[in-house]
Amino acid sequence: MLSVLALTSVVLLSLASQITAIVVYTSWEKHALVGSDVRLSCSFFSWHWTSPDVTFSWQYRPDGAKEGISIFHYGGGVAYVDNKGPFRDRLEFVGNPSRRDGSILIKELDFSDNGTFTCDAKNPPDIVGHSSSVRLLVFEKVPVQAGVVTGAIIGVVLGLLILIVAIYYLMRFLVARRVFSLSMSKHGKKGKGKEGTQQKQAGPLK
Amino acid sequence: MLAILLATIVLHLTDLIILFISTCANAWRTDGVRNYHLWYDCTQKNGEADCSGTSDADWLQAVQALMVLATIFCLISFIFFLCQLFTLVKGGRFFFTAVFQVLASLFVMSGAIIYTVMSPEMKNENDAYGYAFVLAWLAFPLTLISGFIYIVLRKKE
Numbered sequence: 001m002l003s004v005l006a007l008t009s010v011v012l013l014s015l016a017s018q019i020t021a022i023v024v025y026t027s028w029e030k031h032a033l034v035g036s037d038v039r040l041s042c043s044f045f046s047w048h049w050t051s052p053d054v055t056f057s058w059q060y061r062p063d064g065a066k067e068g069i070s071i072f073h074y075g076g077g078v079a080y081v082d083n084k085g086p087f088r089d090r091l092e093f094v095g096n097p098s099r100r101d102g103s104i105l106i107k108e109l110d111f112s113d114n115g116t117f118t119c120d121a122k123n124p125p126d127i128v129g130h131s132s133s134v135r136l137l138v139f140e141k142v143p144v145q146a147g148v149v150t151g152a153i154i155g156v157v158l159g160l161l162i163l164i165v166a167i168y169y170l171m172r173f174l175v176a177r178r179v180f181s182l183s184m185s186k187h188g189k190k191g192k193g194k195e196g197t198q199q200k201q202a203g204p205l206k
Numbered sequence: 207m208l209a210i211l212l213a214t215i216v217l218h219l220t221d222l223i224i225l226f227i228s229t230c231a232n233a234w235r236t237d238g239v240r241n242y243h244l245w246y247d248c249t250q251k252n253g254e255a256d257c258s259g260t261s262d263a264d265w266l267q268a269v270q271a272l273m274v275l276a277t278i279f280c281l282i283s284f285i286f287f288l289c290q291l292f293t294l295v296k297g298g299r300f301f302f303t304a305v306f307q308v309l310a311s312l313f314v315m316s317g318a319i320i321y322t323v324m325s326p327e328m329k330n331e332n333d334a335y336g337y338a339f340v341l342a343w344l345a346f347p348l349t350l351i352s353g354f355i356y357i358v359l360r361k362k363e
Contacts, residue, residue: 145262146259146260146262146267147267148267149264149267149268149271150267150268150270150271150274151271152271153267153268153271153272153275154271154274154275157271157275158275158278
């Protein structure tokens with residue numbers, strides 16, 4: 001009995017430490033045009049309330065490089081942007097830490113900005129967790145993504161098909177109803193009572 | 207009459223199978239060890255296939271869409287044929303079946319033509335056309351013939 005209690009408490013404690021891990025969210029990939037601005041969003045999930053000591057930090061690792069450099073840090077209520085590295089004067093903090101948003105804005109993109117941006121957020125006492133990375137791809141011209149044209153063509157053709165079939169059946173239904181209402185008025189069954197039928201009869205005769 | 211019916215069904219099923227293979231097999235162009243188009247770009251290395259996605263060219267996506275649509279329409283026409291076989295009045299023609307089959311043949315023709323015209327852009331030195339490309343061109347006359355048979359065929363009791 002005691003061993004069962006001990007085992008259960010160990011399992012619950014280990015689950016609790018899993019539950020209290022912080023989870024950081026960013027996009028997977030970002031596509032942008034040369035010269036434009038791109039907003040890299042970062043948010044986190046934590047079971048604790050948002051602490052006033054929450055920190056966000058962004059790291060940048062260029063394509064092909066082994067190590068990354070730190071380009072942004074928010075801590076103690078103050079945002080510190082890059083003032084020496086490749087993003088000086090181009091980086092802006094547009095997030096709202098009290099809303100768990102640590103997004104940054106990078107202006108005037110260049111091809112040398114291709115790389116991986118890693119966001120790490122900490123919400124004391126919840127500090128254990130993985131960081132999350134977003135890949136930035138800078139294009140001269142935004143390419144057609146794989147499958148967009150394919151899906152569009154298939155969707156349009158099948159949509160037209162369904163539309164034509166629906167119109168065909170609608171026409172058949174309307175013609176059948178018109179024939180029905182004409183034959184009913186001929187036999188004089190509902191000629192007196194329903195004015196609706198009279199109006200319908202008057203319509204096509206115009 | 208039963209012989210004609212069976213032959214028509216066999217032809218239609220052959221068309222369907224050919225279209226499926228041509229659309230799904232990734233062998234429109236081959237290089238000996240490397241086969242690419244319509245969906246992947248795979249290289250055979252020591253018995254393993256090293257695949258990456260195919261290029262995003264507009265015309266290639268159009269060919270993908272047309273082949274998929276041709277297969278879908280051939281399948282729909284087969285289902286319609288089976289339906290109309292039981293519900294059609296005596297002496298009636300298999301109109302809907304014929305329409306869908308002819309549309310399928312037009313789609314596969316467009317797809318094969320677009321691929322034939324545009325693919326020399328991506329050609330390497332030792333490239334040859336793969337079996338899926340040949341099947342696509344084979345599917346076009348077969349589906350057209352099948353469609354015409356349905357136009358002419360009448361239901362007898």
